[in-house]
Amino acid sequence: MSESPAKPTAITGAEIFVRCLQEEGVDIVFGYPGGAVLHIYDALYRQEKVAHILVRHEQGAVHAAEGYAKSSNKCGVALVTSGPGATNAVTGIADAYMDSVPLVVFSGQVPTHLIGNDAFQEVDTVGITRPCVKHNFLVKDVADLATTIKKAFYVATTGRPGPVVVDIPKDVTAQTCVFEYPKQIRMRSYNPTTRGHGGQIRKALELILSAKKPMLYTGGGIILGQASEALTEFTRKLGYPITNTLMGLGGFPASDPQFLGMLGMHGTYEANMAMHYTDVLIAIGARFDDRVTGNIEKFCPYAKIVHVDVDPASISKNVKVDVPIVGQVEPVLREMIRELESMKQQPDQEALAAWWKQIEEWRAKDCLKFDSESPIIKPQMVVQKLWELTGGDAIVTSDVGQHQMWAAQFYRFDKPNRWINSGGLGTMGVGLPFAMGAQFAFPDETVACVTGEASIQMCIQELSTCLQYQLPIKIVNLNNRYLGMVRQWQEFFYQGRYAMSYMDALPDFVKLAESYGHVGMRIEQPGDVEGALREALAMKDRLVFLDFITDQTENVYPMIPAGAGQNEMILV
């Protein structure tokens, strides 16, 4: 009797899940197990290609996946269980949505026959996450699992990136099916634009070259679109001034004299004044966020605006633009450079020289100066020293608040993907898990987490994860015993009524770090800052928690108060 041809063997949904990750080239998953994902964890256990990192809280898993994605430009992956696993992940998912981070989050779900029955650890994950995902899926049949996962990675990483949630009921991970991973995916309802419209590009360039007071304003789209080289070439070719948003820092080298620093609420005087007086604003991969524009009525009153963005919905959302270009920023910039070279028209050098003269006058105000002789540690000085000692080359994460602004102002990023923070959602607690993700992506690089004593406590449990995986992160805690940014607003706008902004009953961070098996240092004198940082940076294989006791009264300057225009800054 002849043998029948070998039939492809069916494998379980859990095994399909793992095979899909392998096919996608996923090398690391951040997660936390639970009942609904036990089959998946068993399948992960029985293979070696995909590493799983056990965090201490699901929020940490998603933030770590974000940190991994933001530093490496790869898609981050997180895995959580149903119910509380999924709800704990929501903050991270919303954070990734606001900052357009490519992420696929897998959540377990109760078995299909129990969905809707208020089963143990059941929550409507697809419903809860719908407003803060690029897309989400509930997989009801194992036959759809591989295609759905393929779609999830495709949607998360193309166009304007964002988080995609795939909710997988437990029975689907037990059912079997023949595994076949689709080579390509086509979705009739999803076709992101890549190349910009040629006519619009020419029109934009004519406007750009006619400018007397041009200004480039670029954002996180440059980082996500891997366009910083093209942007740098384009900007240098034009000789125009440039500012970056909080999310766009590193998109253009901060050490280049054409760079005016960050703009916005705590941006530099020269960047905001140049924004106010520019006659042609060139916005690339930026979204005219309210922290950037200040009072929208007073925003760029003299400017014609060119806006390049991959997301058509970002164009003319907050500010009406004159020449919109929908497309990926990298190819659009490349085409602009090519066009520029073939055009006869050149920038108006005389007007440009006068514009630069004006800008230099603004720059001479030295708006970021601080008292460097202070007998109390100034937080700005700590960041500045960190910048000097790491040669401006570390990966720096931050949490949210004053320290975030000081990190953005005083660590001068010359490269993209080195500055990792939560811009859109403004999530306290991201700094440490972001740093974990970045350190996993770049095990040999220096990763520093600039944080404050309030933010760090929001994901402090991840110190345990850092011990388990020997992550040599340097935590730079700017400890002013206050929710600094809240305190600053209360000082300015609530006559100094410091409601709930004082951080009482702080732990001894040195002992805390030590109890997690790390090195802790407490630094109280300005003269000890540099030495402590040097010592910490030299410990290549240890996490060091540097607790800097800083000036409690220090405020972030300059500042555009709410409702004011960009030319109405409070300087020191």
Next chain:
Amino acid sequence: MRHIISLLLENEAGALSRVSGLFSARGYNIESLTVAPTDDPSLSRMTIVTNGSEEIIEQITKQLNKLIDVVRLIDLTLHRHIEREMMMVKIKVAEAAQREEAKRLTDIFRGNIVDVSQDTYVVELTGHGSKLDSFLEALRDFSVMEVVRSGVMGIARGEVALHL
């Protein structure tokens, strides 16, 4: 300004809530919303009547287009189009005179009496929303027991068509 936006969307669980969720999350106004599967069972057609400035309407169409489940979209207000709404009204007609008057009004408005009981009629009427409003106005001497309106649906005139 009032706009009628028609969409083709994937006929999948959750597609409707993605659209309605978008409107509530971004504070857009919905005057009416109708949805049903099309001749292609993989697609639903939705008609949304909304209000807003040109900037808001532009954002609404862009945000709708951004939803992964939305396949095609048309703002019917920008084209010559037909809009219709259907209504059913249950009225008390206990006396013969009332029955006669109800029949007369129904004929004038080109409606149909589609259910008759001892004391009630159900009148079915199709047309522009303002015609339905007028009919209700004409019924002011009747005891109206129940009104159900479908919400607006619409289609462009001539060659313009919303299809794959």
